[in-house]
Amino acid sequence: MNAKDFDTPQSFFAAIPKTVKENINFRIKLHSILANDSHLQKVYLNIVKEEPKAAFNSALWTYNPQLPAGCRNLPFILWPHQERAIDDLHKANTEQYDIVVHKSRKEGATELIIKYIVLKWLIEPEFQALVGSEKADKVDRGVSFDSSYNLSGLGNCLYTKLCYAVKTLPDWMKPKILKTYMHLENLSNSSIIDGESTNVNFGVSDRRNLILVDEIGVIEPKIADSIISNLPDVCNCNIYNSTHKWGPAHPYNKLLTGGDIFVSRLMWYDNPTKNQGLYETPSTGIIIIKDIGYWKSRLPWAFEGINAGDEIRLEEWKSQLLNKYPGRKADIENFVFWADGGAEFGKIHSPWFDKEIRRRGTNKRDIYQNIMAEAVGTNESFFTAENLQRTRELFVRKPKHVGDIRWSNDRYGKVDPASCYFDFSLGSGKLSWWGPLKDNRPDQSHAYVLACDPSRGVGAANAVCAIVDTNTGEQIGMWVDPNTPEERFADEVWAISCWVGGAGSPFIIWEANNAGAFENRLVWQGARNVYYMHDERAAFRKKRTKRRGWWSNTQSKMDLLSELDVAVGCAAHNETSYKFLKIQDKATIDEMETYIQMPSGNILPSTSLSDSSGASASHGDRVIACALAVLAIQYVRIKHEDVKKELPAHGIGRRIKAHNQMMKMQKDNLRFPYA
Numbered sequence: 001m002n003a004k005d006f007d008t009p010q011s012f013f014a015a016i017p018k019t020v021k022e023n024i025n026f027r028i029k030l031h032s033i034l035a036n037d038s039h040l041q042k043v044y045l046n047i048v049k050e051e052p053k054a055a056f057n058s059a060l061w062t063y064n065p066q067l068p069a070g071c072r073n074l075p076f077i078l079w080p081h082q083e084r085a086i087d088d089l090h091k092a093n094t095e096q097y098d099i100v101v102h103k104s105r106k107e108g109a110t111e112l113i114i115k116y117i118v119l120k121w122l123i124e125p126e127f128q129a130l131v132g133s134e135k136a137d138k139v140d141r142g143v144s145f146d147s148s149y150n151l152s153g154l155g156n157c158l159y160t161k162l163c164y165a166v167k168t169l170p171d172w173m174k175p176k177i178l179k180t181y182m183h184l185e186n187l188s189n190s191s192i193i194d195g196e197s198t199n200v201n202f203g204v205s206d207r208r209n210l211i212l213v214d215e216i217g218v219i220e221p222k223i224a225d226s227i228i229s230n231l232p233d234v235c236n237c238n239i240y241n242s243t244h245k246w247g248p249a250h251p252y253n254k255l256l257t258g259g260d261i262f263v264s265r266l267m268w269y270d271n272p273t274k275n276q277g278l279y280e281t282p283s284t285g286i287i288i289i290k291d292i293g294y295w296k297s298r299l300p301w302a303f304e305g306i307n308a309g310d311e312i313r314l315e316e317w318k319s320q321l322l323n324k325y326p327g328r329k330a331d332i333e334n335f336v337f338w339a340d341g342g343a344e345f346g347k348i349h350s351p352w353f354d355k356e357i358r359r360r361g362t363n364k365r366d367i368y369q370n371i372m373a374e375a376v377g378t379n380e381s382f383f384t385a386e387n388l389q390r391t392r393e394l395f396v397r398k399p400k401h402v403g404d405i406r407w408s409n410d411r412y413g414k415v416d417p418a419s420c421y422f423d424f425s426l427g428s429g430k431l432s433w434w435g436p437l438k439d440n441r442p443d444q445s446h447a448y449v450l451a452c453d454p455s456r457g458v459g460a461a462n463a464v465c466a467i468v469d470t471n472t473g474e475q476i477g478m479w480v481d482p483n484t485p486e487e488r489f490a491d492e493v494w495a496i497s498c499w500v501g502g503a504g505s506p507f508i509i510w511e512a513n514n515a516g517a518f519e520n521r522l523v524w525q526g527a528r529n530v531y532y533m534h535d536e537r538a539a540f541r542k543k544r545t546k547r548r549g550w551w552s553n554t555q556s557k558m559d560l561l562s563e564l565d566v567a568v569g570c571a572a573h574n575e576t577s578y579k580f581l582k583i584q585d586k587a588t589i590d591e592m593e594t595y596i597q598m599p600s601g602n603i604l605p606s607t608s609l610s611d612s613s614g615a616s617a618s619h620g621d622r623v624i625a626c627a628l629a630v631l632a633i634q635y636v637r638i639k640h641e642d643v644k645k646e647l648p649a650h651g652i653g654r655r656i657k658a659h660n661q662m663m664k665m666q667k668d669n670l671r672f673p674y675a
Helices: 009-015 020-034 038-050 052-058 080-095 109-123 158-167 221-233 251-257 292-298 314-324 326-333 351-360 364-372 385-394 486-500 516-525 554-572 586-594 621-639 652-669
Strands: 061-063 073-075 099-103 128-133 177-180 183-186 191-197 210-214 238-242 262-266 286-289 311-313 401-406 421-423 431-433 448-453 463-469 474-481 507-510 532-534 544-548 595-597 603-605
Touching: 009 038, 009 052, 020 038, 020 052, 020 073, 038 052, 038 109, 052 080, 052 109, 061 158, 080 099, 080 109, 080 262, 099 109, 099 251, 109 128, 109 158, 109 183, 109 191, 109 210, 109 238, 128 158, 158 183, 158 191, 210 221, 221 238, 221 251, 238 251, 311 314, 314 326, 351 364, 385 554, 385 586, 401 486, 448 486, 448 621, 463 486, 463 621, 474 486, 474 586, 474 621, 486 516, 507 516, 507 621, 554 603, 554 621, 586 595, 586 621
Parallel strands: 099 238, 099 262, 128 191, 128 210, 210 238, 448 507
Antiparallel strands: 061 073, 177 183, 183 191, 286 311, 401 421, 401 431, 431 474, 448 463, 463 474, 532 544, 595 603
C-alpha cells in the first residue's frame, strides 16, 4: 500500500487484495494507519462515500453460520456481480430513483443492501432510512448493544445484520449510537435507521432518504400492491428486494417486467462459486459449453478440440468418444448434461446447478423460487410450466392480421351472413388472426370451433372468442374486448361464425353462467350448431341435456382446465393421438401462467388476489375460452371426419356391408318392391 493507492477512489478499490489472507493483512495495515491519522480518516471516508465498494472490501465483514467454527466471520470481499449491484444501488440513491434487486437465494442481496444503508447512516449527516419486512420479528427481535458493542437478542432479522455491520467496523469508525426497538441512531451525526413490518400502511405519511422493502415478493398481493402505490410519495429511492413466491401475477413481478423501474440482478449463474462449468442447452440433445476451461481441466481427453461456444450434439459426441476411447466406455456413459432445451429448468446449467436439482428431488417449486428466481413455477401453478415453456418456443408468434369483422344488418335487424368480412386494413382492432386466409376467408375445407367467454361489457373483464381450426388443432384467431355488452358480443360472434364458415357452420360453445342475454341473442341470430351441456365424465355415451352452453362449478371447471393442460402438453410434445391444442397467442400463455389452485380447490388467476383495477386487468378469460375449445373439438371431429376408415377385408363388418348391399340390389330388382 502506498500513497498512489489514494489518488482516486477507483484506484484505491483496485488496490485492495481479494484473497482472504492478503485482504486481512491489508486491513490490519490500513486501519492501524488510519486510527492514528485524522486527516487520512477524512480522506478514507470521502473515498468510500464516492466508491462504496471500497468500504465493503476494506472495512465490512460478513457472517456465515454454515461455515466451521472459527471461520464464520470473514472479511467481505465482493464478487463481480455483487460489485455491479453496489454500483446500481449507489447510482439509484445518488440520482434518486427506485430500484428492484432481483436475486437467487444466497447471493447476499439483503446483506449488500443493509451494509450500504449502514454506510450512508455512518457518513451522511441526518440520513433517514426505513427498512421493512413481512413480519415484525423479521425486522427486529430485540437486538441490543452494550457499552462495548457486544450484541444480544440476535436472530434472523434485519436489525441483526444492521448491528453486526456496526459491531465489526474498525474501532476508529464506530460512532456513538442509540439502539432501541426498531430504531438505530447515530448520535454523532443524527442519522437514523427505523424499522417497520410491511403492513398496508407501511411508510404512509413518512418522509425518508432511502427505504428498503425486503422480500416484497413474499408479501400478500393486496398489501404489496398498496405498498408499491404508497411509497413514491414517501421516498425518491425505494429499494425492492426479493425472490418470487406468488408467481407472475404478483405486484413484484409487475415491477420486474413493467419496464418502469431499474432492475439489478444477483443470479446464481453469475456467482463464481456456482457457475464453474457453465453450459447452455438451446434445444433437446444439444449443449453449448460456456466455461470450457473447467471441463478441460478435469477431462482434457473428452473435450479435446472443443472451444467455448461450440455446439455439441450429445449422442454424436459420445459416439465419437466411444470409437476413439473404447476403454473409457463407463466414463463416457456417465457424462450427465441436462440437455432438454430448457423445457424443465431453463437453458442455463452448471454442475453445481444440476447437483442442486438432483438434491432437491421433486420439489420443482423450490428450484424455481430459490435458485432460478423465476415467476413461473414458484406458486401453486395449475398448468404445467414445462408445457407452457415449450408452447412459447414452438407455437407462440405475432398474429398475421389484426382487425375487425364488418357486417350489415338485414331487414329484420339480424346479421346478414353474406355481408360479413374481415377488415384488417388499419392493422388494429379486436380480432387477432394467425391462420392463413384465401380470398379473405379461412380454409373452407376445414371445420372450426368458436369458444366464447362473455362478459358484462363494463370494462371489468374481457369478452373473448377463441377460434380453433379442428383439422390442425391450432388456435388461429382471438377476439378480445372488455367493453362489449353481451348482446353486442353475440352479434360479433355470429358475424365471425358467418365469415369463418368452413365444412359446415362453425361449432359454438360458451360459458353459460350469467350469460343469458348472450345466449338468447345468439339463438335469435340463427345459431343452431351449438354445444349442449353433456355428462362429460361418462365413459361412453355422454348424455346430452337441454341446457345450451357449458355451465361452470368447482368440479366442472377443474375438469375443463385439466383437459386444457393435457391438450397443451400433447401439442408441445407432438402427441396428436389424443386432444391437443396449439396456442399461438402470447397473452393466453401469460394468463395460464397466473392460474393457481387455492386450498379450497378453486382454480383462479392469481391476479384476482390483488387486482382491483378492472378494465385492463387479466382475469383469465382467454384461458377459459381455449379450454372450452378443447371440450368442443371432440364433437366437431365426430361430424367432420376427414378420413373414412376402410373396413378390414375379411372382417364381419365388411361381410355385413356386402350382405346389405346384395339385399338392396335384390329389392330394387323386384317388380313390386312392397309385395
